[in-house]
Amino acid sequence: QSTEPWRDFDRLKVYTADLESALHYLLRVELATHSTLEGEELKVFKDFVTLVAKLYPGGGSVVKLMETLCDWLLSLPLQRIPYQAVLDLVDNKMRISGVFLGAELRWVGCQGSRAGLRGYPCSLWTLFHVLTVQHDATPTALENTGLEGEAAPVLQVMRRYIRTFFGCEECGRHFEEAAAGSLERVQSREQQILWLWEQHNNVNYRLAGSLSDDPLFPKAPWPSPSLCSSCHEEKNGVHVWNQDNVLLFLRQHYGASNLSPKYSL
Template sequence: DSVEVWKEFDKSKVYMADMESGLHYLFRVELASHQTLEGEELKTFKDFVTVVAKLFPGRQSVVKLLETLLEWLVSLPLERIPYDAILDLVNNKMRISGMFLSEKLQWVGCQGSRPELRGYPCSLWTLFHTLTVQASLRPDALANTGLEEDPLAVLQTMRRYIRSFFGCRECGQHFEAMAKESLEQVKSLDEAVLWLWRKHNQVNSRLAGALSEDPHFPKTQWPTPDLCPACHEEQEGLHVWNENKVLAFLKQHYSSGNISPKYTS
């Protein structure tokens, strides 16, 4: 095994390499544990590909790959799709036509101090925060997909993806419980952005100090004051979030202008 060289990165940026590596892992590793997709799982996978193809602010080659995969899934009248067929499409056909999803996992903002830490779960959070923000910035992007006009489209797709496919079953159960409790209250695309932020912070506080925590990346309530001073306020001696400022911060942080292409191949 080669020793990975530490990649310098800026915490105030989002890295395209993390999201592309996350998609790479999702298509080539996570999905591979399912031999065929059918029924609810197939519907969940189609919706996932729809949301990513329409909202992912990625490089043209990657978006093209996702759109081709989507067209193929939508046009196939099959009720069951073998995983190998999806892998074929992602791997070979795409390469021939010059469409490309990075060959190698490159964690940047998601790199861990040991190989088993951070990485994929970090990239999934990053991807879904980016997708909720994109949905709120481009409310028409899901037109004619069957998912339009639903402020919950991205979150429900994430919920169902996590429930059916995410390798960490315990994470899936925790996330499902949070969704069941409060997802219904989300009425707008902006509220969806804030809901995911709030739930991610709940997960952070639950996991602070746990074995899965990377000692170099302690779980914190995010964004920390150095990233967004205006997000933090004090009322009668207690910390409170200024949610308007948090929303503005999230919409800036996860916008395409803040996604760095550094370390993409």
């Protein structure tokens, strides 16, 4: 049983508390398993921070923190950064200037019916869905970052982050296989949104009924007909997705105006 109080939420909303908790966990827990960042790891981390600084919607405290972290990382002539220096920046230096990330995890749309279920992996999916939609809404946001030349920059950074840092190695292997097989075919911002949706559903199909499945949130193709009836069609008695309507739904659901600040700092 979770010791956290249950937080009522609306499945039609996306909660900034989940996105902030994702970054909190990523910076303070996941990264902490790497005592120094160097070479490819450092490059992947810099790209991830740049992506979030440029595409995280709303321009609030999170963006300021990621921008400061980004400027700091890019200004360092070092090939090797101790993790402790990153933590110091996130925990102390930024707090002095009033920019800080919540010091606790607060899951809302990602809360589980007991500890150990949902939480971080749920919030990481959510974060990347938001970033694909925001990249589509603000196509020039990545200019002059070095990422603008990639056909699917959000997915490429996600792929490298998952491969390098994501704690679940099995997940990383599966995601890498999927990316190696089909990511090069993604050539537009719309396809980038839909590719991630499709991969996420492939994982949902694979995990339905498994041990990691929260009984309160059973894995199923998403969005369900109750969330988006026009996303579903039947052709010759077979279920098919209406991809145009799925795209419209994803843009709306993960768009900046559907983010709820409830339970956020």
